[in-house]
Amino acid sequence: MRPRIILNCAASVDGKIALPNRKQLAISNNEDFERVHKLRSECDAIIVGIGTIIEDNPSLTVRNNSGAKPIRVILDTHCRIPPNSNVLQGNSKTIVAVGENPDQTNLENAEILRCGKEKINLTKLLELLSKRGVKKILVEGGETVMWSFLKEELFDEYNIFLSSMIIGGTETPTIAGGKGFQDEKSLLNLKLDSVKQIGNGILVKYRKK
Numbered sequence: 001m002r003p004r005i006i007l008n009c010a011a012s013v014d015g016k017i018a019l020p021n022r023k024q025l026a027i028s029n030n031e032d033f034e035r036v037h038k039l040r041s042e043c044d045a046i047i048v049g050i051g052t053i054i055e056d057n058p059s060l061t062v063r064n065n066s067g068a069k070p071i072r073v074i075l076d077t078h079c080r081i082p083p084n085s086n087v088l089q090g091n092s093k094t095i096v097a098v099g100e101n102p103d104q105t106n107l108e109n110a111e112i113l114r115c116g117k118e119k120i121n122l123t124k125l126l127e128l129l130s131k132r133g134v135k136k137i138l139v140e141g142g143e144t145v146m147w148s149f150l151k152e153e154l155f156d157e158y159n160i161f162l163s164s165m166i167i168g169g170t171e172t173p174t175i176a177g178g179k180g181f182q183d184e185k186s187l188l189n190l191k192l193d194s195v196k197q198i199g200n201g202i203l204v205k206y207r208k209k
């Protein structure tokens with residue numbers, strides 16, 4: 001059985017998740033930030049793509065007193081992760097999932113896991129993580145990774161924190177990037193689970209239909 005998968009992102013009301021130049025900005029408020037850290041502490045692994053590592057340089061650690069240290073998993077086919085990335089520091093385990101011909105085969109403070117050719121084979125990766133006892137995964141983006149998990153229907157919950165702001169811009173990263181569904185028949189329809197106000201924003205939770 002594959003691990004339980006929760007997708008989580010913070011977006012503006014117009015569905016953008018960063019600035020038009022792809023730079024990170026504070027979209028969540030403090031309360032939502034605490035919710036995400038609690039969610040991280042309840043998961044065995046956190047997955048993000050290499051685009052998010054290069055753009056945002058997150059630590060992907062848990063900033064509460066739970067002591068939880070979910071494994072940080074980076075989807076990085078060519079292993080282009082900068083050696084000074086924050087996810088390669090600290091004492092949480094990091095796995096860099098790579099393809100057939102990565103640019104580097106050794107990383108300090110991280111395990112390299114081969115699973116895929118031109119991009120990471122998500123089903124294979126989930127299988128390998130499951131064998132290591134990973135039961136619950138939080139996927140935190142960015143737009144391309146979110147698209148892949150949605151398109152392949154590899155999720156159980158989908159949480160979107162909508163902040164009361166507009167970012168705009170046709171090139172601005174959105175909640176789901178990738179190629180998009182090309183016709184109405186292929187759209188992914190979700191089941192609305194709950195809506196909750198968090199400060200000046202709302203948390204909308206969806207499930208797979």
Ligand SMILES: NC(=O)c1ccc[n+]([C@@H]2O[C@H](COP(=O)([O-])OP(=O)(O)OC[C@H]3O[C@@H](n4cnc5c(N)ncnc54)[C@H](OP(=O)(O)O)[C@@H]3O)[C@@H](O)[C@H]2O)c1
Pocket residue numbers: 008009010011016017018019022023024025027048049050051052053055056075076077078080118119120121122140141142143144145146148173177
């Ligand atoms: N507001 C939020 O909640 C939030 C959260 C995170 C990120 N962001 C924003 O999102 C933006 C980054 O998004 P992004 O799309 O550029 O980067 P991304 O989704 O983090 O990473 C995408 C890259 O991951 C690699 N990858 C490998 N296997 C994959 C697979 N099966 N599916 C998808 N990707 C795979 C690909 O690069 P290779 O081909 O090199 O492997 C791909 O280009 C930034 O602007 C960041 O600030 C926002």
